[in-house]
Amino acid sequence: MTRFSFSIAATDGKARTGTLSMQRGDIATPAFMPVGTAATVKAMKPEAVRATGADIILGNTYHLMLRPTAERVAKLGGLHTFMNWERPILTDSGGYQVMSLSDLSK
Numbered sequence: 001m002t003r004f005s006f007s008i009a010a011t012d013g014k015a016r017t018g019t020l021s022m023q024r025g026d027i028a029t030p031a032f033m034p035v036g037t038a039a040t041v042k043a044m045k046p047e048a049v050r051a052t053g054a055d056i057i058l059g060n061t062y063h064l065m066l067r068p069t070a071e072r073v074a075k076l077g078g079l080h081t082f083m084n085w086e087r088p089i090l091t092d093s094g095g096y097q098v099m100s101l102s103d104l105s106k
Contacts, residue, residue, distance in 0.1 A: 003022070003023065004020060004021060004022045004023075005020075005021045006018055006019070006020050006021070006029075007019050007021070016029075017029055017030065022088050024080070024086060024087055024088045024089075025055060025056075025086075025087040025088055026055065027055040027056050027088060028055060031054075031055060031056060032052065032053060032054055033054065033056050033057065033058045033090065034049055034052070034054050034057055034058070035057075035058045035059075035060070036057045036058065036059050036060075036083060036085075036089075037059070037060045037063045038060075038063045038064065038066075038067050038068065039059060039064055039068055039073065039079065039082055039083050040083065041057060046083070046084045046085050049085075050087070055087060055088065056087060056088040056089065056090055057083070057085055057087070057088075057089050057090070058089075058090050058091070058092070059079065059083075059089055059090070059091040059092075060091070060092060060094065060097065061091045061092055061093060061094030062094030062096075062097035062098055062101070063094075063097070064079075064091070064094075065094065068082070079091075
């Protein structure tokens, strides 16, 4: 399998639904993507997140860097193991937070 592929299921004008297929699972689009800011979706266990129909979780790189830290995540087996989430995870660059919150982290 290639690293990822996208297949279109239906269209309506320029809108479309489909499936993004990745090594860790398929993501139906459009997608509900819960946010796990510091490697956890607050107040929910991974199986409860999955029960919502979520195929993917969004992580925030800046917040992960601050806590729990990249070193701790790596030491504990990587982000999927740390989060106990074997399905896809999307992480942003953290660039916005670096610029907008940099004064707060000093």
